[in-house]
Amino acid sequence: MNTLSRRGFIGKVALAGAALGFPNIIPATALARGGKASPNSKVNVALIGCGSRSKYALTYNRYEKSVVVAVCDPVKSRRLTRKQELNGCDDYADFRQVLARKDVDAVHIATSDHWHVPISMMAARAGKDMYCEKPLGISIEQDKKSRAIVEKHKRMFQYGAQQRSIQHVRMGIELALNGHIGEVKEAFVWAPRGHSGGTLEKTPVPADFDYDMWLGPAPKAPFCVDRCMNSGSASNGIFHIHDYAIGFVAGWGAHPADMLQWWLDNAGVPNMPVSCEAKGVIPTEGLFNTLTHWDAQFVYPGGLKMRFMDDETANKEKPHPGVAGGHGTLFVGSEGWVQVNRGGWMTSTEQLRLKAKDPGSKRLPVSRGQIENFVDSVLSREQPVDNLHSAVRSDILCHLIDISVRTGKKLEWDNKKETIVGNAKAVKMMCRDMRRPWKLEA
The missing domain is CATH 3.30.360.10 (Dihydrodipicolinate Reductase; domain 2)
Known part of the structure; x- marks a missing residue:
């Protein structure tokens, strides 16, 4: 049987990619040694939530140590806009598909607040580090449970209160x-x-919007524009x-x-x-x-x-x-x-x-910056600034x-x-x- 060690496999993939002119992007997790990643590896980040707060995710592609490999949002037009801005990375409507990807090292959670903790907890269980936009949870119970799970799985967590940078x-x-x-x-x-304020006038759900996924753990409610579509x-x-x-x-x-x-x-x-x-x-x-x-x-x-x-x-x-x-x-x-x-x-x-x-x-x-500091913490396994x-x-x-x-x-x-x-x-x-x-x- 022709077997290949994990190290050998990664090395051959990298060489093949270079020969074909593909960018040499290897996930930091694949190259981790002794709890720290190789200084030559990049952190592969997935953006979950493509509304107004997601614009800061463009920083990952400007930082030499990270790259966005996927975007996710239940609104197709929003995720395709971010996809184009981020060099045509993969796009998803369901964040669970993102968390299932082995090559994703970290997620940037820029959803509405009620999704922050549920996604953070599932990301920790999937072995992903996370940058979570503020605020944290919509209840004290959520805050405490997210901390317990992130600690249990030894994940890096950066809070998006960027004043510390x-x-x-x-x-x-x-x-x-x-x-x-x-x-x-x-x-x-x-x-x-x-x-x-806010109008309760019901309107049809846009064809490109998975509204039930957006609601997620929140109570069932009729769709209206003021509820969730005035992004920015x-x-x-x-x-x-x-x-x-x-x-x-x-x-x-x-x-x-x-x-x-x-x-x-x-x-x-x-x-x-x-x-x-x-x-x-x-x-x-x-x-x-x-x-x-x-x-x-x-x-x-x-x-x-x-x-x-x-x-x-x-x-x-x-x-x-x-x-x-x-x-x-x-x-x-x-x-x-x-x-x-x-x-x-x-x-x-x-x-x-x-x-x-x-x-x-x-x-x-x-x-030097909240996102850059997070990427550095993913690589070093040292706690981020927030x-x-x-x-x-x-x-x-x-x-x-x-x-x-x-x-x-x-x-x-x-x-x-x-x-x-x-x-x-x-x-x-x-x-x-x-x-x-x-x-x-x-």
């Missing part, structure tokens, strides 16, 4: 970490408010319908909350609250039914207080001079303050800003706000058990039902 954000947080603003006893987080618009129903998301409190709030969590996880202080008390507005008319406005007070062990608001409330209340603009994270210390956001940063004095060039011994990881543990913690903050508003109660949080205590209704809201046959397997 922005230099001025890192520099500003390092000022707070190294004591340049004194002891931090107060923090503020704010993000763009949500949207109300902030008023897209996928952000503001509670069956698919918890609204901009997480969809946008994940970004400034993640910046707060980056500090919390590195400051040597308790990194989760003991209580959350929130008030807010939920539309009662129209299709959209997630929070449009919110104002939440968090208390942490040790005395840290954090206020998390929508931007309209934040700029109207103006609780501190550093609260300004549509989104941001503000750290208030005994000797000064620093505010960071996607577009820039502010400090209480110019002298404080100058210290950012050499802030001290506490340094945060330097990332790992799943941190993502779960910051996402829980958003869920506590949503649940507090919906119950009208102050919530007590047991971080050791990772559960709400003393409120049975609120505990029940930590979970979501899933439409059969979809389910979250522990």
